[in-house]
Amino acid sequence: MPKINLRGVEKNYGANAANAVADLDLEIGDGEFMCLLGPSGCGKTTTLRMIAGLEHLTAGEIRVGPRVVDSVVEGVFVPPEKREMGLVFQSYALWPHLTIERNTDFGLRLRNMPKAEREQRVDKVMKTLGIEKYRDRYPSQLSGGQQQRVALARMLAVNPEVLLLDEPLSNLDAALRLEMRAELKRLHNEFKTTIVFVTHDQWEAMTLATTIAVMSEGQLQQVGTPNDIYDRPANRFVAQFVGNPPINIVELGNAKSEISARAGAFLGERYAELREAGSIGIRPESIRLASEAAEVPEGAFSGQAEVTGILPTGGSWIIELTRAGEKLFMTTHQSPEIEVGEAVAYWAKPKALHVFDTKGDRLEAADRLLRPGKMH
Amino acid sequence: MRPLKGSLAAPTRGQRLRYRLKVALREPTTTIGFLAAALFAYLIVVPIISMLSDAARVQFGDERRIKQDVGELTWYYIERVFTSRVSRDLFWEPLVNTLSVAVGAIALSMLVGGTLAWLLSRTDMFGRRWFSTALIVPYMLPAWTFALAWTTLFKNRTVGGQPGWMESLGFSPPDWLSYGQLPVTIILALHYSPFVILLFGNALRRFDSQLEDSARILGASRLTVARKIIMPLMRPSLISAMVLIFAKCLGEFGVPYVLGLPVNFDVLATSLYQNIASRQVGVGAVLAGSIMLIGIITITIDAKLMKEARRFVTIGSKGSMNRLSPLGIMRLPATGFAVLMFLLSVGLPIATLFLSTIMRVPAQFNLDNFTLEYWIGTDLNTIALQTGILLSPDLWNAAWNSLRIVGVASVTSGILGLLVGYVVVRTPVKPLGTFLRQVTFLPYLVPGIAFAAAYLSLFAVPRGPIPALYGTTLILMLALIADQMPYASRAGIAAMMQLGKDPEEAAQIAGAGWFRRMTSIVIPIQKGSLTTGILLPFISGIKGLSLFVVLAVPSTDVLTTYSLRLVDYHYTQAANAVVLIIAGLAYFGALLGQKLTKTNLAQGLGN
Numbered sequence: 001m002p003k004i005n006l007r008g009v010e011k012n013y014g015a016n017a018a019n020a021v022a023d024l025d026l027e028i029g030d031g032e033f034m035c036l037l038g039p040s041g042c043g044k045t046t047t048l049r050m051i052a053g054l055e056h057l058t059a060g061e062i063r064v065g066p067r068v069v070d071s072v073v074e075g076v077f078v079p080p081e082k083r084e085m086g087l088v089f090q091s092y093a094l095w096p097h098l099t100i101e102r103n104t105d106f107g108l109r110l111r112n113m114p115k116a117e118r119e120q121r122v123d124k125v126m127k128t129l130g131i132e133k134y135r136d137r138y139p140s141q142l143s144g145g146q147q148q149r150v151a152l153a154r155m156l157a158v159n160p161e162v163l164l165l166d167e168p169l170s171n172l173d174a175a176l177r178l179e180m181r182a183e184l185k186r187l188h189n190e191f192k193t194t195i196v197f198v199t200h201d202q203w204e205a206m207t208l209a210t211t212i213a214v215m216s217e218g219q220l221q222q223v224g225t226p227n228d229i230y231d232r233p234a235n236r237f238v239a240q241f242v243g244n245p246p247i248n249i250v251e252l253g254n255a256k257s258e259i260s261a262r263a264g265a266f267l268g269e270r271y272a273e274l275r276e277a278g279s280i281g282i283r284p285e286s287i288r289l290a291s292e293a294a295e296v297p298e299g300a301f302s303g304q305a306e307v308t309g310i311l312p313t314g315g316s317w318i319i320e321l322t323r324a325g326e327k328l329f330m331t332t333h334q335s336p337e338i339e340v341g342e343a344v345a346y347w348a349k350p351k352a353l354h355v356f357d358t359k360g361d362r363l364e365a366a367d368r369l370l371r372p373g374k375m376h
Numbered sequence: 377m378r379p380l381k382g383s384l385a386a387p388t389r390g391q392r393l394r395y396r397l398k399v400a401l402r403e404p405t406t407t408i409g410f411l412a413a414a415l416f417a418y419l420i421v422v423p424i425i426s427m428l429s430d431a432a433r434v435q436f437g438d439e440r441r442i443k444q445d446v447g448e449l450t451w452y453y454i455e456r457v458f459t460s461r462v463s464r465d466l467f468w469e470p471l472v473n474t475l476s477v478a479v480g481a482i483a484l485s486m487l488v489g490g491t492l493a494w495l496l497s498r499t500d501m502f503g504r505r506w507f508s509t510a511l512i513v514p515y516m517l518p519a520w521t522f523a524l525a526w527t528t529l530f531k532n533r534t535v536g537g538q539p540g541w542m543e544s545l546g547f548s549p550p551d552w553l554s555y556g557q558l559p560v561t562i563i564l565a566l567h568y569s570p571f572v573i574l575l576f577g578n579a580l581r582r583f584d585s586q587l588e589d590s591a592r593i594l595g596a597s598r599l600t601v602a603r604k605i606i607m608p609l610m611r612p613s614l615i616s617a618m619v620l621i622f623a624k625c626l627g628e629f630g631v632p633y634v635l636g637l638p639v640n641f642d643v644l645a646t647s648l649y650q651n652i653a654s655r656q657v658g659v660g661a662v663l664a665g666s667i668m669l670i671g672i673i674t675i676t677i678d679a680k681l682m683k684e685a686r687r688f689v690t691i692g693s694k695g696s697m698n699r700l701s702p703l704g705i706m707r708l709p710a711t712g713f714a715v716l717m718f719l720l721s722v723g724l725p726i727a728t729l730f731l732s733t734i735m736r737v738p739a740q741f742n743l744d745n746f747t748l749e750y751w752i753g754t755d756l757n758t759i760a761l762q763t764g765i766l767l768s769p770d771l772w773n774a775a776w777n778s779l780r781i782v783g784v785a786s787v788t789s790g791i792l793g794l795l796v797g798y799v800v801v802r803t804p805v806k807p808l809g810t811f812l813r814q815v816t817f818l819p820y821l822v823p824g825i826a827f828a829a830a831y832l833s834l835f836a837v838p839r840g841p842i843p844a845l846y847g848t849t850l851i852l853m854l855a856l857i858a859d860q861m862p863y864a865s866r867a868g869i870a871a872m873m874q875l876g877k878d879p880e881e882a883a884q885i886a887g888a889g890w891f892r893r894m895t896s897i898v899i900p901i902q903k904g905s906l907t908t909g910i911l912l913p914f915i916s917g918i919k920g921l922s923l924f925v926v927l928a929v930p931s932t933d934v935l936t937t938y939s940l941r942l943v944d945y946h947y948t949q950a951a952n953a954v955v956l957i958i959a960g961l962a963y964f965g966a967l968l969g970q971k972l973t974k975t976n977l978a979q980g981l982g983n
Contacts, residue, residue, distance in 0.1 A: 071395075072392060084887075089878045093879045111887065158886065
């Protein structure tokens with residue numbers, strides 16, 4: 001049964017403003033770890049705040065379990081304090097005038113929990129997050145990572161059925177972020193809470209989520225597992241937003257471009273149905289090099305190019321290939337035994353090609369032809 | 377999970393409205409906002425309208441002269457003020473005087489304050505820390521402290537009573553030095569130069585040296601840098617200092633009253649006061665309206681200029697650097713200049729006033745001329761005040777009134793200010809927030825003395841269920857609250873903006889309702905700014921004169937009006953003693969505030 005259900009949710013600030021969120025339908029299942037992923041300004045935080053009740057709707061409805069918590073048509077609005085959710089803010093929003101302990105037990109005191117039980121709960125959650133030794137300190141005396149844990153502890157203490165996280169890791173340094181990511185995953189497994197996590201960091205979304213919802217300009221682009229999103233991006237936006245270095249996009253039908261002509265010919269020769277395709281995408285790691293054309297496997301998409309840049313990234317390399325002014329980027333984990341200026345042959349397997357129509361949507365027909373064995 | 381296909385039907389207009397109403401009225405914020413809006417409409421808007429309508433209606437007692445019935449519409453007062461034979465004395469000359477004093481004070485304070493600001497914030501002058509507090513002190517003292525000190529020194533035979541020190545020493549200062557434009561201009565300049573030091577100094581301190589360096593590296597000379605880079609970026613702060621000083625000069629009553637009266641040097645504020653004192657309600661209303669209009673025009677121009685200037689406010693970036701210019705051999709003379717300004721604006725007036733209270737005859741520095749009897753004596757040979765000032769029950773009465781009236785008003789306006797800030801920042805009904813912000817700002821445009829006139833107009837007679845309040849302490853409190861609302865609400869809004877939504881939303885998510893969030897999150901966090909919000913109005917209220925001089929009667933005398941009464945009676949020593957007490961209260965109040973809130977309160981005084 002879905003835990004949270006958004007139907008036709010719309011939000012705009014002011015009559016003439018563009019929709020911050022437009023006609024959003026989304027289900028978040030019980031116990032799921034859902035990431036809302038997108039560039040800044042795409043409406044993901046607004047969506048999260050609407051789920052929390054901190055932002056009201058312009059149209060649509062939100063249910064939590066069987067209960068309607070927000071509906072414009074029915075005139076229902078359950079205030080945030082009655083929604084029994086947890087929300088960790090990007091700024092942590094710890095109460096500066098309360099100690100860590102009082103920050104953590106604030107919600108329990110509100111619920112009039114008996115003292116003994118309350119202390120036990122607070123002890124447990126503080127221990128889990130490793131902040132028990134700071135209990136008498138004030139938030140300003142803690143580091144960013146510690147504050148972040150307190151913000152989490154404060155919400156976990158009341159044992160919410162839904163935990164909302166608004167870019168909680170974005171203010172942490174890289175090492176701490178990695179640690180907290182692992183911690184979040186562990187907490188999700190331990191508490192079995194439904195988590196909705198907002199981030200603009202695709203890496204974070206890929207590593208944490210059970211499901212990712214990609215948003216752009218207020219519109220939902222794709223919902224799927226991390227692998228789905230990466231392997232079968234629903235459109236060019238998703239393909240380009242997810243993946244680093246970003247996917248190579250080759251526009252088809254550009255007579256001046258040799259790569260474009262080659263790609264068009266490659267598709268056209270083999271698959272007549274794909275002549276109306278608008279562009280193809282090739283992930284950098286799908287591109288391979290061959291020192292001469294003869295080494296390219298049979299049936300692969302291939303071409304000639306010059307190596308114009310080799311960028312070591314520590315353990316892997318990004319290689320820039322140029323052909324008649326156009327660039328392709330590829331990555332490799334093996335030390336490339338080539339030099340800048342060398343002429344090479346590049347190739348990619350047909351099933352590594354993502355084909356999009358002229359509007360930028362994924363051509364499902366292409367998948368059937370290029371990836372015959374794969375289940376969808 | 378796949379998205380569900382087939383969305384809901386779009387809500388109708390009615391449904392949207394119902395939903396939004398539900399969201400808006402769910403919490404008391406909006407209700408409180410509407411109550412506050414009604415309160416301020418009554419305390420601020422209604423008095424002003426009432427006063428303006430007085431200007432266009434025949435007032436009681438003028439029926440014969442105007443040949444119309446009381447309450448009928450008339451142009452009489454407007455003509456009298458602007459075009460009649462007396463208009464020169466009533467309006468035009470005071471207007472010219474007001475403007476020339478204001479312009480002179482601005483120019484002088486820019487020169488002095490600007491130099492000091494630069495010395496304090498961008499050079500290696502000695503004792504900068506100490507001076508940065510010491511040079512602000514003039515603003516903590518009531519302006520007419522200086523006026524009294526000036527008369528103590530320069531009073532000549534034009535007026536009776538004790539002669540000034542100069543006169544006693546055998547020099548007879550001419551009238552132009554003793555009274556009128558010159559002393560008023562100098563005193564206002566000294567009193568308001570702290571504004572320039574604070575506003576201009578802050579801007580200079582925030583100014584990023586790297587902007588200067590970039591221009592230098594590109595080959596600009598020092599002068600070019602000053603002209604093309606520094607001055608344009610400093611303009612907003614200079615403009616706001618100028619506007620602030622102008623607005624303050626416009627409403628300044630005490631200084632021109634003490635120093636202008638002997639030579640009939642009238643400014644708009646004193647002209648208004650005299651008309652109110654002689655019950656010329658209609659003429660007073662026209663004058664008050666004119667002062668208000670000038671105030672509004674000034675602020676509008678300021679807003680326009682600031683809007684333009686704000687386009688390039690990029691100063692205060694992260695890599696901000698503040699490098700001090702070495703003064704070299706000028707280091708000592710520069711410090712000397714700062715010392716001189718401190719002596720002139722604080723040391724000399726205070727010392728003069730104090731010495732004058734312990735001397736029988738002015739400027740006779742013999743030991744037997746010194747006495748404490750004006751403070752604690754019992755058998756003074758005077759008619760009305762036969763004991764030393766500290767033994768006079770009138771003083772204690774006035775002090776108690778001051779503390780009570782100003783205290784209640786400050787606490788009330790501080791709390792109201794925070795509440796207004798809360799509503800403005802939080803209410804989903806945006807027009808309500810806008811209205812509250814604007815209505816509480818309105819008194820800022822109305823100089824205190826005009827505002828007092830408005831209160832007099834509304835509350836002098838019973839209206840509906842509200843009895844006549846003139847002569848009560850309540851009218852003083854209400855007027856003071858309304859008068860302080862611009863500062864209080866601005867402080868409240870700023871504090872609430874700074875707090876941001878997050879801490880409160882976090883409490884909301886944790887399950888706290890509105891009342892709980894107020895008591896355990898918002899107010900505890902805002903404790904500091906609430907203290908400042910109460911203390912600042914308290915200090916300015918204690919030394920405030922223009923509201924009280926119109927609205928107080930002898931039984932509701934406060935310290936300031938009491939001292940002015942003593943000035944009128946020529947009890948120089950007693951008057952000076954009371955002024956010193958006020959100055960002490962204001963100064964130590966400010967100090968206490970700094971201790972309590974651990975902030976530099978002087979910087980807040982500029983707001």
